[in-house]
Amino acid sequence: xxxxxxxxxxxxxxxxxxxxxxxxxxxxxxxxxxxxxxxxxxxxxxxxxxxxxxxxxxxxxxxxxxxxxxxxxxxxxxxxxxxxxxxxxxxxxxxxxxxxxxxxxxxxxxxxxxxxxxxxxxxxxxxxxxxxxxxxxxxxxxxxxxxxxxxxxxxxxxxxxxxxxxxxxxxxxxxxxxxxxxxxxxxxxxxxxxxxxxxxxxxxxxxxxxxxxx
Amino acid sequence: xxxxxxxxxxxxxxxxxxxxxxxxxxxxxxxxxxxxxxxxxxxxxxxxxxxxxxxxxxxxxxxxxxxxxxxxxxxxxxxxxxxxxxxxxxxxxxxxxxxxxxxxxxxxxxxxxxxxxxxxxxxxxxxxxxxxxxxxxxxxxxxxxxxxxxxxxxxxxxxxxxxxxxxxxxxxxxxxxxxxxxxxxxxxxxxxxxxxxxxxxxxxxxxxxxxxxx
Numbered sequence: 001x002x003x004x005x006x007x008x009x010x011x012x013x014x015x016x017x018x019x020x021x022x023x024x025x026x027x028x029x030x031x032x033x034x035x036x037x038x039x040x041x042x043x044x045x046x047x048x049x050x051x052x053x054x055x056x057x058x059x060x061x062x063x064x065x066x067x068x069x070x071x072x073x074x075x076x077x078x079x080x081x082x083x084x085x086x087x088x089x090x091x092x093x094x095x096x097x098x099x100x101x102x103x104x105x106x107x108x109x110x111x112x113x114x115x116x117x118x119x120x121x122x123x124x125x126x127x128x129x130x131x132x133x134x135x136x137x138x139x140x141x142x143x144x145x146x147x148x149x150x151x152x153x154x155x156x157x158x159x160x161x162x163x164x165x166x167x168x169x170x171x172x173x174x175x176x177x178x179x180x181x182x183x184x185x186x187x188x189x190x191x192x193x194x195x196x197x198x199x200x201x202x203x204x205x206x207x208x209x210x211x212x213x214x
Numbered sequence: 215x216x217x218x219x220x221x222x223x224x225x226x227x228x229x230x231x232x233x234x235x236x237x238x239x240x241x242x243x244x245x246x247x248x249x250x251x252x253x254x255x256x257x258x259x260x261x262x263x264x265x266x267x268x269x270x271x272x273x274x275x276x277x278x279x280x281x282x283x284x285x286x287x288x289x290x291x292x293x294x295x296x297x298x299x300x301x302x303x304x305x306x307x308x309x310x311x312x313x314x315x316x317x318x319x320x321x322x323x324x325x326x327x328x329x330x331x332x333x334x335x336x337x338x339x340x341x342x343x344x345x346x347x348x349x350x351x352x353x354x355x356x357x358x359x360x361x362x363x364x365x366x367x368x369x370x371x372x373x374x375x376x377x378x379x380x381x382x383x384x385x386x387x388x389x390x391x392x393x394x395x396x397x398x399x400x401x402x403x404x405x406x407x408x409x410x411x412x413x414x415x416x417x418x419x420x421x422x423x424x425x426x427x428x
Contacts, residue, residue, distance in 0.1 A: 057382055057426035058412035062276045069283070168271055198272035203412055212271035 003140050004147040005075075007157055007169040008067045009048065010184075011037050011206070014173055017181040018154035023083050028096055030181055037174050040206040049102050059202050063170060072143025074103050075135055077156030078111040079182075081125070088115045095125065103151075106142040108135055110156055132163040154184040164194070169211040172202075217354050218361040219289075221371060221383040222281045223262065224398075225251050225420070228387055231395040232368035237297050242310055244395055251388050254420040263316050273416050277384060286357025288317050289349055291370030292325040293396075295339070302329045309339065317365075320356040322349055324370055346377040368396040378408070383425040386416075 012018045013032070020030030029037065041048055045055040046065040055061070078084075081095045095101070101123040108128050115127040128135050139148045150160055160166050169191070171184065188209045191197065195211035202208060226232050227246070234244030243251065255262055259269040260279040269275070292298075295309045309315070315337040322342050329341040342349050353362045364374055374380050383405070385398065402423050405411065409425035416422060 056410065058410065058424050059414050059422075062280060062424075065283070066276060066279070069279070196270065196272065198417055200273050200414060200416075202414075208273075210272050210276075 003143060003145065004167040005136060005150055005160065005165055006071070006147050007150045007152070007166060007171065008071070009041060009063050009170055009172060010152050010157065011041065011172045011174055012154070012184045013037065013176045013178040013181075015177050015179065016183050016185045016187070017178040018152055018157075018184050019079075020178050020181040023079060025083050028083070032176075032178050032181060036176055040172060040174065040202065040204045043204065056204075058204075059200070059208075060204050060206070063172070063208060066170075067149075068104065070146050071105060071149045072146025073106045073108065073139040074149045074151045075108045075110065075139050075156070075160075076151040077153050078109055079155070080151055080153050081109045081111075087113045091115065094118060094120060097123070106139070107151075108139050108142075110135060110159075132160045132165055136160075136165055154182040157184060161191075167213055169195070169209070171209045171211075172206045173209060175205045217286075217357060217359065218381040219350055219364055219374065219379055220285070220361050221364050221366070221380060221385065222285070223255060223277050223384055223386060224366050224371065225255065225386045225388055226368070226398045227251065227390045227392040227395075229391050229393065230397050230399045230401070231392040232366055232371075232398050233293075234392050234395040237293060239297050242297070246390075246392050246395060250390055254386060254388065254416065254418045257418065270418075272418075273414070273422075274418050274420070277386070277422060280384075281363075282318065284360050285319060285363045286360025287320045287322065287353040288363045288365045289322045289324065289353050289370070289374075290365040291367050292323055293369070294365055294367050295323045295325075301327045305329065308332060308334060311337070320353070321365075322353050322356075324349060324373075346374045346379055350374075350379055368398040371398060375405075381427055383409070383423070385423045385425075386420045387423060389419045 020032035022030040040060050041064050043056050044061040044064040045057050046061055100121040103123040107123055107125045109125055111127050112129050117124060117126045150157060191211055194214060196214055198210040200208040234246035236244040254274050255278050257270050258275040258278045259271050260275055314335040317337040321337055321339045323339055325341050326343050331338060331340045364371060405425055410428055412424040414422040
């Protein structure tokens with residue numbers, strides 16, 4: 001089977017924003033509260049950042065437990081790595097993800113500003129200044145036959161949608177309004193010309209949207 | 215994490231039967247049509263028996279792609295292996311599952327009649343005459359730290375439910391009436407005293423019931 005580019009468990013507000021305005025070191029999601037936006041995922045048995053206590057094993061857990069299945073690399077936007085803008089000033093600061101990042105694969109950070117690669121535990125961060133197709137080509141090579149996850153944020157997902165490079169998307173829509181920020185879509189129906197779509201309301205309050213190519 | 219016993223993508227009719235009456239070599243599901251009962255699973259990209267053509271990647275595929283995830287052994291009832299009753303007469307006949315069975319692990323067949331183990335491709339069949347707890351203990355050892363799948367049919371699932379040995383269940387309810395056969399339940403609500411339950415209607419017409427221990 002060919003290698004896919006997959007958006008996995010990306011969460012947006014009911015009005016389509018993946019993060020709020022005013023991102024800073026202290027507020028990675030700007031004015032959005034990640035604890036509310038991502039509550040559905042953190043309640044499951046396979047949350048995006050592992051913990052030892054058991055969680056729910058219902059519908060939502062099928063989505064979170066699929067997050068890393070057959071994934072060999074991730075591509076992310078610069079703002080998912082950190083709040084800096086312009087040239088990198090401080091190479092000591094190694095991103096928001098701590099000493100043991102939850103990626104466990106090579107990670108390609110899209111940025112116009114070069115920076116040396118570095119490794120934290122089993123995640124290696126590379127900084128790439130290229131168009132989406134070239135970045136995907138590099139990530140697929142690094143993934144060694146497995147799929148590539150497109151980690152977000154909203155802006156980088158839109159760039160890859162515009163380039164028609166995404167094979168499948170799972171987007172969870174949380175029952176929260178943000179009114180401004182980084183927008184993924186006005187409506188999920190924007191993708192209906194190119195993708196099949198399943199819409200699945202969850203008992204947790206989010207609605208899962210699953211897209212795969214027509 | 216401890217090893218779980220999981221029922222995975224087991225399908226029943228709307229009136230609770232996992233198979234019809236009159237099982238024979240030619241009719242493994244008795245009067246039930248497996249093509250209708252299991253249509254939802256065979257339409258996905260990860261059907262229970264692999265094929266080369268791509269399938270749907272919506273909600274139903276999250277369930278079928280989870281079928282083998284972290285599974286190290288299967289326990290099944292005798293009627294899932296073959297239609298014979300009483301002592302084994304013909305050791306040449308090696309079950310319904312062909313030369314490359316879709317299990318890829320040790321398989322423990324519950325039967326009162328002993329028979330030597332044998333291997334087909336990467337599935338080894340063992341025949342065990344023991345109570346559910348002892349069979350599970352043996353399967354867990356064979357699973358080498360992974361979970362054990364309880365493969366059905368309905369009768370063996372009920373026995374393990376009665377012994378309170380099942381940790382999670384995913385049961386798909388198909389929009390088909392069978393009226394008689396091997397019954398899993400009168401109603402899924404029978405499990406509500408012991409399990410949390412998510413009920414998820416799928417666009418394909420089946421309803422997924424997901425149970426995990428309270």
